[in-house]
Amino acid sequence: MINTIIFDFGDVFINLEKEKSIEEFKKLGLDGPNETLLAQNDLFEKGQITDVQFVESFQQFIPNASIEEITKAWNSVIGEFPLYRLEFLQLLxxxxxxxxxxxxxxxxxxxxxxxxxxxxxxxxxxCFEKVYYSYEMGMRKPQPEIFTTIINKHDLSPKRTLFVDDKKENTDVAESLGLHVWNLQVGQEDVVNLFDQKHLPF
Incomplete structure (x- = not known):
């Protein structure tokens, strides 16, 4: 019987507009992500570089773009958070x-x-006992340590814990650690349909 649920945030509760962000950066002259920026994002999500260092890393590719323009383009990925999802979470x-x-x-x-x-x-x-952001933890999914840290800190039983995430690489690692998982398919499934997933052991 499940007694604990660990949720992802982006594209589970809040909608992400990834294409919009790519388009905004194209307007600034950046033709999509590259290895350098992806590596910087990895460091940023682990809290290993500052806001300014991260934003400035874009300027080597779009030198005419201001800090404000880059930040705005970066944030354009943040979409709507439907109220019905919050209400569902409050019930849970x-x-x-x-x-x-x-x-x-x-x-x-x-x-x-x-x-x-x-x-x-x-x-x-x-709604949460604890909110965990990768940049505050110094690690990010799918590192196994990020899951074991939460499991150990809160004395969770993996076999009684469900992990919900839209990325398969994350749910695969969680599953390998003994957690139940739901790899939510964005655009086809919604978190509020949690109890419709007949394969979940509720």
Missing amino acids: SNKYRLFLLTNTDSIHINRFEHKVGMSFYSDFYR
Whole structure:
């Protein structure tokens, strides 16, 4: 019987507009992500470089773009957070131990909080026993350590814990550690249909 659920954030609760972000960067002269920027993003999501260092890393490819323009383009990925998902989460929080575990960075979290407002994000955070951001933990999914850290810190039983994430590489690692998983298919499934997933051991 499941008593704990660990949720991802992006494309599970808040919609991500990845194509829009790519388009915004194209307007600034950047033709899609590259190895250098992906490596910088990895460091940024682990909290190993600062906001300024991350944003400035774009300027070697788009030297005419300002810090503000780059930040705006970076944040254009943050889409809507439908109220019905928050209401669903609030109901769940009365029955399960809930945790949030997301690969993210300080710029995106600041944008999310500003976009939805204090009342909304406070209600959201209140649903969780603990919110885990990769940039605060110094590691990111799918590193096994990020899961074992939470399991050990909160004395969770993997066989009674469900992990929900839209990326298969993340759910694969969680599953290898003994957790139940739901690899949510973005655009085809919605987190509020959790109990419709007949294969989940509720």
